[in-house]
Amino acid sequence: xxxxxxxxxxxxxxxxxxxxxxxxxxxxxxxxxxxxxxxxxxxxxxxxxxxxxxxxxxxxxxxxxxxxxxxxxxxxxxxxxxxxxxxxxxxxxxxxxxxxxxxxxxxxxxxxxxxxxxxxxxxxxxxxxxxxxxxxxxxxxxxxxxxxxxxxxxxxxxxxxxxxxxxxxxxxxxxxxxxxxxxxxxxxxxxxxxxxxxxxxxxxxxxxxxxxxxxxxxxxxxxxxxxxxxxxxxxxxxxxxxxxxxxxxxxxxxxxxxxxxxxxxxxxxxxxxxxxxxxxxxxxxxxxxxxxxxxxxxxxxxxxxxxxxxxxxxxxxxxxxxxxxxxxxxxxxxxxxxxxxxxxxxxxxxxxxxxxxxxxxxxxxxxxxxxxxxxxxxxx
Numbered sequence: 001x002x003x004x005x006x007x008x009x010x011x012x013x014x015x016x017x018x019x020x021x022x023x024x025x026x027x028x029x030x031x032x033x034x035x036x037x038x039x040x041x042x043x044x045x046x047x048x049x050x051x052x053x054x055x056x057x058x059x060x061x062x063x064x065x066x067x068x069x070x071x072x073x074x075x076x077x078x079x080x081x082x083x084x085x086x087x088x089x090x091x092x093x094x095x096x097x098x099x100x101x102x103x104x105x106x107x108x109x110x111x112x113x114x115x116x117x118x119x120x121x122x123x124x125x126x127x128x129x130x131x132x133x134x135x136x137x138x139x140x141x142x143x144x145x146x147x148x149x150x151x152x153x154x155x156x157x158x159x160x161x162x163x164x165x166x167x168x169x170x171x172x173x174x175x176x177x178x179x180x181x182x183x184x185x186x187x188x189x190x191x192x193x194x195x196x197x198x199x200x201x202x203x204x205x206x207x208x209x210x211x212x213x214x215x216x217x218x219x220x221x222x223x224x225x226x227x228x229x230x231x232x233x234x235x236x237x238x239x240x241x242x243x244x245x246x247x248x249x250x251x252x253x254x255x256x257x258x259x260x261x262x263x264x265x266x267x268x269x270x271x272x273x274x275x276x277x278x279x280x281x282x283x284x285x286x287x288x289x290x291x292x293x294x295x296x297x298x299x300x301x302x303x304x305x306x307x308x309x310x311x312x313x314x315x316x317x318x319x320x321x322x323x324x325x326x327x328x329x330x331x332x333x334x335x336x337x338x339x340x341x342x343x344x345x346x347x348x349x350x351x352x353x354x355x356x357x358x359x360x361x362x363x364x365x366x367x368x369x370x371x372x373x374x375x376x377x378x379x380x
Contacts (some may be wrong), residue, residue: 002035002039004083005033005035005039005047006035006039006042006043008033008037009030009033009035009040009047010043010044010046010047010050012029012030013026013043013044013047014047014050023044027040028043030043065133
């Protein structure tokens with residue numbers, strides 16, 4: 001704050017002629033004199049303080065106040081200018097120097113070159129500098145062109161490599177697709193073969209199961225017939241015991257076991273098979289021949305009581321088939337009709353021959369062969 005202005009404002013406000021004027025006019029007058037709001041407030045405070053002290057001193061005197069003439073604000077003289085200190089001069093000098101230097105620079109850089117042309121030496125120097133810059137620019141452009149050509153060549157090489165890689169990938173994909181198709185075909189073929197093999201295995205298993213069942217049923221029937229023969233043989237032996245000479249009976253060791261029966265059935269099935277009608281007669285003839293050959297060294301047969309025909313072959317008892325069964329067989333043979341076709345008669349004749357041989361012999365040929373084999377082994 002400027003103390004000189006504040007003191008002049010206080011003296012102005014302390015004037016008795018000004019004290020009765022409105023406050024707004026006082027403030028406007030002080031602002032017109034260059035005082036700011038803070039200085040005006042300070043001046044008002046000081047003026048009020050001095051006015052209060054003067055009013056207290058005047059109130060002690062009981063004299064009546066004298067009338068004051070009206071104040072003429074427009075004809076009042078301006079307050080005296082404040083005194084300037086060295087700071088104001090320093091600021092003024094600094095501002096003047098700055099403005100002067102700025103004007104000098106503007107004139108020397110912009111006005112003088114445009115008005116006065118440059119000298120020849122300056123032009124030569126500028127030309128030399130420009131040529132040097134052009135040379136640098138040319139070198140830089142050459143370097144850029146060289147780098148660009150190198151980069152272009154590298155890019156072309158990379159593009160060629162990429163093309164080669166793409167071709168390899170395409171070839172690999174084509175080969176893979178071809179191999180995949182062939183693999184799929186092989187897989188489908190393998191699946192079909194496996195399915196066919198499975199079906200054939202199942203079919204063969206079913207056939208084998210059926211054949212095994214059939215063979216087992218045949219073996220069971222043969223075992224049942226053997227049991228019946230053994231029972232009837234035992235009964236005949238007990239009946240004829242002490243009545244006549246003892247008969248030769250097939251030993252128990254001559255009866256083959258179930259494993260031997262299965263083995264013979266497998267050997268029979270593995271051989272070449274012919275039609276049933278043409279196969280049975282030669283087999284039975286061979287069987288009868290073997291039985292006759294096996295019984296060549298046996299004692300003479302004898303006639304058992306109650307049986308019309310010899311029931312032994314080679315001295316081996318035929319299990320004592322009853323007489324009524326033999327009569328029924330003969331009657332069936334005699335009652336065969338001649339009107340039956342020849343092939344049926346031949347088949348029936350073959351079957352009857354087989355049955356007659358079984359009825360007359362009592363023991364199957366393979367049992368007699370089984371009996372003969374242990375004897376030959378013992379002789380050896």
